[in-house]
Amino acid sequence: MEVAGQKTQLLVLSQSHRDAVGCRIRVAGQTVEGGPELKLLGVTLDRTLGFGPHCRNLRRRVRPRISQLRRITGRSWGLEERQLRAVANGYVRGAIEHAAAAWMPAAARTNIEVLEREMRAAARVITGCIGSAPIHGVMAEAGVAPVAARRTALAARMLAKAMALPEEDPLHRLAVADPPRRLKTVCGWRQLGREVWRTLGVEPPVEPLLPVRPPPWLPTGTISFNLDIGAGLPAGTAASTKKEAALHHLASLTQCATWVWTDGSATGGVLCGGAGALVVHADDDRNELKRPAGALCSSFRAEMLAIAMTLERLATHPRNEAADVLAGEAAALEQEIASIDVNTIYKTAARLARDRAARDRPSYPDPTRRAATGWYRELMGKRYPPPVSNLNRRAAIDVHQIRTGHWSGSTQFLHSIGRSPSAACARCRDLLCEAARCPLCGEEAETPRHILLTCPGLMGVRLKIPAVGNILPTPDEVWRSDVVAALVAAFKALQS
Numbered sequence: 001m002e003v004a005g006q007k008t009q010l011l012v013l014s015q016s017h018r019d020a021v022g023c024r025i026r027v028a029g030q031t032v033e034g035g036p037e038l039k040l041l042g043v044t045l046d047r048t049l050g051f052g053p054h055c056r057n058l059r060r061r062v063r064p065r066i067s068q069l070r071r072i073t074g075r076s077w078g079l080e081e082r083q084l085r086a087v088a089n090g091y092v093r094g095a096i097e098h099a100a101a102a103w104m105p106a107a108a109r110t111n112i113e114v115l116e117r118e119m120r121a122a123a124r125v126i127t128g129c130i131g132s133a134p135i136h137g138v139m140a141e142a143g144v145a146p147v148a149a150r151r152t153a154l155a156a157r158m159l160a161k162a163m164a165l166p167e168e169d170p171l172h173r174l175a176v177a178d179p180p181r182r183l184k185t186v187c188g189w190r191q192l193g194r195e196v197w198r199t200l201g202v203e204p205p206v207e208p209l210l211p212v213r214p215p216p217w218l219p220t221g222t223i224s225f226n227l228d229i230g231a232g233l234p235a236g237t238a239a240s241t242k243k244e245a246a247l248h249h250l251a252s253l254t255q256c257a258t259w260v261w262t263d264g265s266a267t268g269g270v271l272c273g274g275a276g277a278l279v280v281h282a283d284d285d286r287n288e289l290k291r292p293a294g295a296l297c298s299s300f301r302a303e304m305l306a307i308a309m310t311l312e313r314l315a316t317h318p319r320n321e322a323a324d325v326l327a328g329e330a331a332a333l334e335q336e337i338a339s340i341d342v343n344t345i346y347k348t349a350a351r352l353a354r355d356r357a358a359r360d361r362p363s364y365p366d367p368t369r370r371a372a373t374g375w376y377r378e379l380m381g382k383r384y385p386p387p388v389s390n391l392n393r394r395a396a397i398d399v400h401q402i403r404t405g406h407w408s409g410s411t412q413f414l415h416s417i418g419r420s421p422s423a424a425c426a427r428c429r430d431l432l433c434e435a436a437r438c439p440l441c442g443e444e445a446e447t448p449r450h451i452l453l454t455c456p457g458l459m460g461v462r463l464k465i466p467a468v469g470n471i472l473p474t475p476d477e478v479w480r481s482d483v484v485a486a487l488v489a490a491f492k493a494l495q496s
Contacts, residue, residue, distance in 0.1 A: 273297025
């Protein structure tokens with residue numbers, strides 16, 4: 001093999017800049033000088049592996065994309081929120097997370113913050129929230145995970161993928177090794193992944209990765225799946241008609257056959273999975289099958305395990321309710337005997353980061369609740385709102401702004417930026433200022449909390465909303481998008 005000297009790069013990894021001074025090597029008769037950076041497969045490596053240059057390169061790359069995201073939506077027009085989320089995750093986050101599992105766990109927190117700012121900008125485009133809105137509320141409303149949360153989930157998945165490889169694979173050997181760290185300030189995917197695993201309670205072994213599946217057009221032996229139930233039904237057929245056609249087809253099959261009904265169960269979709277099936281053979285011989293799917297297990301994995309288990313026994317039953325009971329009983333079995341797969345580890349790590357972000361939402365700094373800082377925690381608790389649907393763009397933006405605590409249509413906010421001055425005060429942020437009071441009741445500042453929970457001018461409206469049904473509701477009764485939109489629309493109508 002011949003090495004091209006003109007394509008060779010040299011980088012000295014050290015926390016002391018003196019180690020890289022005058023460093024050079026000769027390759028194929030050419031002298032290669034050591035540089036401050038090295039670009040490998042689209043990732044810029046620096047001397048301390050803090051990935052500062054790489055994060056700044058990513059910032060320059062995604063900023064035009066965020067600008068383009070702004071051009072496809074506005075305050076009263078544009079794509080729906082689900083579409084904006086899809087574009088932001090694919091077009092902006094996709095660029096940021098190129099090979100991120102390898103480099104992001106080692107990146108310094110200050111460099112991660114560079115990328116966080118760009119994701120916050122994308123979240124503001126999705127929600128229409130103003131720049132002063134609390135960050136934790138904007139990210140939750142946009143359905144966008146912070147970069148720091150993605151960092152831990154990607155590290156856990158990277159370690160799981162490496163552990164799922166064969167033992168002779170170099171990446172597997174790297175994952176189980178424990179070499180000394182040359183740069184003590186750098187924590188790579190292996191160390192961070194192990195920390196996340198300990199928090200989740202994950203222990204090896206990891207389920208091995210499946211070999212390459214054969215294409216569906218190749219013969220599969222004696223097992224085949226026939227999904228044909230006769231003549232096709234037209235689009236829009238009622239559910240009862242579909243059920244009748246399926247039952248008619250099942251009744252036409254050979255009655256001496258073996259039937260398969262299965263079910264899987266997982267607490268909360270990620271914990272204590274179990275697979276169950278009730279086997280009834282042609283001679284009415286019955287077998288109950290139960291198997292734990294893992295302490296950390298998705299509902300999909302439990303379902304797949306139930307199917308695999310019953311295919312091994314060629315088991316079926318005409319009543320799926322019995323399979324449901326068996327799946328629940330299997331979920332209570334000892335879980336240590338079940339291995340865990342890569343996808344479950346990744347989803348559980350992502351949910352852990354998501355739950356931590358919700359748990360760490362700030363509370364009110366004082367008991368008077370006059371600051372917007374703790375409003376999102378009071379209103380949403382540990383919940384995450386679903387995407388706003390069935391509302392126009394302007395109404396959706398009002399919902400997001402009200403829930404985050406900074407509504408651009410309120411008198412209090414307009415006064416704080418000098419757009420609604422009074423004779424006594426040109427602008428201020430004091431919620432006790434007369435110019436910030438609610439125009440409907442005049443009792444207190446026109447804040448989102450006042451509009452949703454306490455404004456006397458909206459008591460009748462709250463009473464008429466079926467989801468609320470009282471004049472002084474709790475946050476649990478008004479956080480839904482349709483309720484917030486109805487109250488905001490009524491507030492605007494009463495003002496006019």
